[in-house]
Amino acid sequence: MQDYFLSIKSLKVAYEQRGELVTALDSVDLSLSQGQRGVIIGPSGCGKSTLITVLAGLNSHYTGQVLIGGKPPASGGETALILQDFGLLPWKTVWDNVILGLKLRKKTAAEIKTTAETVLEKLGLSSLAKRHPTQLSGGQRQRVAIARALVLAPKLLLMDEPFSSLDALTREELQDFLLELWEETKLTTLLITHNIEEAVLLGQKIFIMSSSPGQIQQEVENRLAGATHLRGELQFLEMCSTLRSFLRGRVHDEASA
Amino acid sequence: MRQALKKGGGTISLILSVIMLLGSWWLLALALKSPAVPPPLGAVKIFLASLRGDLVIHLGISLYRVLISLILAAALGVPLGIFLGKNPRIDAKISPMLYLTYPVPKVVFMPIFLILLGIGDISKIVLITLIIFYQILVTTRDAAKNLEKGYISSVQSLGAGSRDLYIHVFLPGCLPSILTSLRLGLGTAMAVLFLAETYATQKGIGFFIMDSLSRMNYEEMFAGIIAMGLMGFFLYVILDKMEKVLCGWVHL
């Protein structure tokens, strides 16, 4: 049996809604090996964010087994979380946002300065350090969010629809940027998207989810991941249409049931 | 007023406002021809003259009472408001009590405070604090409750504990609302202050005004009113400056 870095077995999460227990996730099995990039795709409300929240150590009300590097999830540990919007604090400058995690870990001022400067430099954000998030474009904001995650040298990167509110060109730019980053850091990543092309471009392993209750319906190995030059090529489009039929298939099943 | 004072034209609009105010007062005095509404010039003269006398002492005492009350109310209302906003379950248990006691006009307790706490500053400060405490508490709680959940979860994921969340997320995130509630609270505080100072005290601007009234010295009474208005204005300016310095990010 393979040794996975991230391993989830029979995960179940229920929320209390108006006194009733609603199952958000049921029997979820998911695993990623070290350095692997997984993408989750599925309809709204199928429990994608719930899954990420558990992995980020922000929700401990679950049953089943979740192991990250052999340990149960914990916040402020070795996972970094990047959200679609609102992740950055508007009352802090780019610099203060980026160093927040280091400050919370009580690093020395000198250590904080060198680490943050290096990461900002690498992401081409040095000149924006004094600005506030509202003074940045959407793409710049997400780069800052990535910088804030990277300064902590995480072992697992969790991204919840990180590029959903960006325009098409900025989105492609950030996808390329992310692929370069992965090439360099080999960071194990789990990314949520509702964009099929994005899933094909970024995910080495694609998990298709269905809702009520949230389950992983299909797992697809994707050899086209990272092949930016294939964007729009036949092979790429075929893969997209395969995914689309998986996503649709579920809808048909429900209609006929 | 905040917007007007912010820009470079702030001084001009301030001067214009003062002229307008004095002008309408003057017209009113002309029209009424009553000793109860003396023309502004006399009142301003008396005001300037009394500044060299007792008025400054009365003003100082009133300022002290209002400032301490605002600070106390914020020191109690902000942490408790954030706590309730953060913990909806506890809030659900506490808020009925809050809403039962909030609308009770606390001013009716003044005689009780006078008996229990004496006629000194404490009874007045407690009364003012109690009244604006509610405003600050409810505003802060709602601000904390409505804070974007993404701010909280992203900072939690960086390893923030409860205290860190307070300092880095809730307090700065609620600060604009807190300052708004302080601004509103200031108006209430001034009104309650006046009332409190008309009972069983020989000090404060409220006493000064009521004392002048009882002596039918209307010009002095208006000097007191001018002093009270200026004191409120001064406090508003301070709150404005605080807002500018602490919440600059809101206006980016």
Ligand SMILES: Nc1ncnc2c1ncn2[C@@H]1O[C@H](COP(=O)(O)OP(=O)(O)O)[C@@H](O)[C@H]1O
């Ligand atoms: N904090 C919560 N309390 C109660 N129910 C929740 C909570 N968060 C999510 N849910 C419910 O769980 C389900 C999955 O939500 P979510 O994980 O946000 O889905 P997705 O991210 O795939 O759109 C939804 O039905 C949602 O209403």
Ligand SMILES: [Mg+2]
């Ligand atoms: Mg979601």
